[in-house]
Amino acid sequence: MAVTWPFRTELRPSPLILIKTPGPALEDNEPSSREAIMLTREDCLALCDLSEEEIAAIMEHEHIPELCAMEFGHYLVETARGQTVLRRLILDDIHAAEARGDHKHAMQLKRLLYRFAHNHPLPAASPNSASGGPVGAEGP
Structure with missing residues (x-):
């Protein structure tokens, strides 16, 4: 008895995330009308x-796979606090690169930090944020 698969087998880019749309259930080994x-990787990066x-840099620091680094980075880059964490x-x-004597990699990371700061500038600090409290609030 031959096994039939409920999906097409033509070549496609390797998916990182697969989202199935609602559709009828499979009946008698017939292909589903669901589209995937x-x-x-390029979609996730964009x-x-x-x-x-x-x-x-996130992968290097956190020792996580690329897709996890993309997800974590996206989460962090959405807020000023997260951007500070990325910096x-x-x-x-x-x-770490300087400590192990890898000055070339350290220089690449310094250029990366400069580009990151240029592309993701932090908002200007408000008067409240400098003192840690409302303007005019005095300490004990």
Whole structure:
């Protein structure tokens, strides 16, 4: 008895995320009318609002796979606090590269930090944020 698969087998880009749309259930080994929407690596990279080098720095620091780094980076880049965390992460990578004597990699990371700061500027600090409280509030 031959096994039939409920999907087409032509060559496609390797999906990182597969989203199935609603459709009828399979009946008697007939192909489903459901269509699959695939997000490729390039789609995920475009959605995360970070460069490949920034994703590589996250992977290096956190020791996680590329797709996880894209997701984590996207989460962080959405807020000023998260962008500060990303800056600190790249700085940590710079210090680690310098500590092991990899000055070429440290220089690449410094350029990356400069580009990241240029592409993701932090908002100007408000008067409240400098003192840690409302303007005019006095300490004990």
